[in-house]
Amino acid sequence: MYQYTCLNPIAGVGLDLFSDEYKKVDDLKDAQAALVRSAAMHDLDLPDDLLAVARAGAGVNNIPLDKCAEKGIVVFNTPGANANGVKELVFAGMLYASRDIVGGIDWCLANQSDENIAKTAEKQKKNFAGTEISGKKLGVIGLGAIGVLVANAAVHMGMDVYGYDPYISVNAAWNLSRSVKHISNVEDIYKECDIITIHVPLLDSTKKMINADAIAMMKPTAIVLNFARDLLVDEEAMVDALAAGKIKKYVSDFPNTTTVGAKGCIVTPHLGASTAESEDNCAIMAVREIRDYMENGNIVHSVNFPDCNMGACLTAGRIGILHKNVKGMISQYSTILGDADINVADMTNKGKGDYAYALIDVDSPVTEEVVNQLKAIDGVLRVRVIK
């Protein structure tokens, strides 16, 4: 029996995929697996029995990835599962910023008791007029799951699309419309584009990526959309630029005291992935990832360990070893198994950054003594007997 907990509400269609072998518990300290959305995990005590965390979503800045890795806890996310939900809201943001739709709605509400509202509206509507997005230059920073969908849809909306992503994956490049112009210097996007949208993860290297210098390069009519994370933008500088009329609008999905109510800011309450479809997709993918890891030891879509998938185990036993990505580990494992007269039928070892994972199928059961010897190797973070 495996025990799991949910640190945020997770869609039932995903949780229903847990078999009778899984029991939901309320407390993280009793769980071997945790499902999470945006709950902050940095200050949580991580129990020794916790094996896996699945982020039902893309961004993992709420999870202490290295602390988890050091404790042998595999962290997963659900790449692309909520990308369409975000893409659609990005277009809503573009439209809200291009015309004063919010001001127009507010005006209607404020005048709801006016019997002549239809007539008055025809006189007032010029105050809420704007521009169309077709024909405008859109700069997309970050061409991953969301950025590619935004860029491709913008092409279909008649926009002139520029894309910047020095680390674009082969898969994303294949999926990107050929009409998207490749930009190798992000400053060209800041200088040239009418609408700029950012879709990169929050990392030390991307924090305040859109800073005062970047904002200073933008056109006075520029619209900046941020559906990725607030800390990617120097929002103090953004608010100052908006107040001084140096750019037109800032649309953010991350409310805070700097932007909410500030001139030119349109802020939504982190709604990008809040659609039934995205929540279902994320929950389904997260539960599948957890189950595959718990039952087969396979790692698919981890953000702190390498992916490693050997399918179902067809031999007498399988062990998974999470370890530091240093030399000499595999030879130590094979010596211990060989000395115990255990034949290795199949094996995969993958490394990613500082961490690595070995999945070993064996022809006879692994004893507790062997497990203890493996655990005692310097650099081994966790040993799991999966079968």
Ligand SMILES: NC(=O)c1ccc[n+]([C@@H]2O[C@H](COP(=O)([O-])OP(=O)(O)OC[C@H]3O[C@@H](n4cnc5c(N)ncnc54)[C@H](O)[C@@H]3O)[C@@H](O)[C@H]2O)c1
């Ligand atoms: N508003 C929401 O509800 C919501 C929902 C989903 C994701 N997000 C945020 O959006 C981010 C992107 O999501 P995704 O699913 O597209 O992720 P993704 O991992 O598929 O794509 C991120 C892309 O950013 C690129 N990148 C990294 N550093 C870069 C840099 N310095 N310059 C340019 N490109 C860079 C990567 O190469 C990658 O292609 C997430 O990390 C998350 O923070 C927000």
Ligand SMILES: O=C(O)CC[C@@H](O)C(=O)O
């Ligand atoms: O879970 C959510 O609602 C938000 C998810 C989003 O920020 C993400 O990074 O995937």
